[in-house]
Amino acid sequence: MDMDAWVWWLIGAVALGIPLVMTAMPEFGMLAVGAVAAAVTAGLGGGVALQAVVFAVVSVALIAVVRPIAARHRSQRPELVSGVEALKGRSAVVMERVDASGGRIKLAGEIWSARPLHADQSFEAGQEVDVVEIDGATAVVI
Numbered sequence: 001m002d003m004d005a006w007v008w009w010l011i012g013a014v015a016l017g018i019p020l021v022m023t024a025m026p027e028f029g030m031l032a033v034g035a036v037a038a039a040v041t042a043g044l045g046g047g048v049a050l051q052a053v054v055f056a057v058v059s060v061a062l063i064a065v066v067r068p069i070a071a072r073h074r075s076q077r078p079e080l081v082s083g084v085e086a087l088k089g090r091s092a093v094v095m096e097r098v099d100a101s102g103g104r105i106k107l108a109g110e111i112w113s114a115r116p117l118h119a120d121q122s123f124e125a126g127q128e129v130d131v132v133e134i135d136g137a138t139a140v141v142i
Contacts, residue, residue: 005051009039026070027063034059084134091128098123098141107131107139114139 013035020028038055046054092107098114099122105114114129116122117140123129129141 004042005048006039006042009035009042009051009055013039026066030062030066031059033062087131087134087139090131092131092139092141094123094125094127094129096125098129102138105129105139105141112139113137114141116140117142 013032016028016032016035019025020032034055034057037058038051041051041054087108090107092105092112092114094103094114095106095111096104098105098116100116100119103114103123105112107114115135115138117132121142123141131139132142133140
């Protein structure tokens with residue numbers, strides 16, 4: 001019972017797909033695609049040497065092209081910021097005096113409790129302040 005070479009390449013592709021799923025390492029997926037390309041080459045009648053070259057070239061090309069793109073996307077900040085992260089850096093208007101003991105600001109159309117970043121600072125009603133962080137339900141302003 002002699003199996004064709006393309007079947008062995010497909011078995012190899014499946015075998016490379018298993019660690020891809022288990023470890024989430026995309027390199028295994030790229031090697032699996034290289035094995036599928038080698039299976040196609042074998043199915044079209046290419047020799048063993050050509051199959052190995054196709055496997056190597058496709059796998060290396062995918063790793064060389066896809067990995068840098070994936071790394072660049074992974075290191076970028078998300079373009080859509082939501083929740084309290086979206087409030088950082090925004091301007092607000094002081095509604096009630098803000099000092100070390102607290103106060104109120106109007107931020108993004110809502111009233112928030114606030115405190116200054118530095119305890120010796122204070123802001124009077126009507127002043128514009130910038131939100132530097134959100135600490136629980138309190139905006140920290142400068």
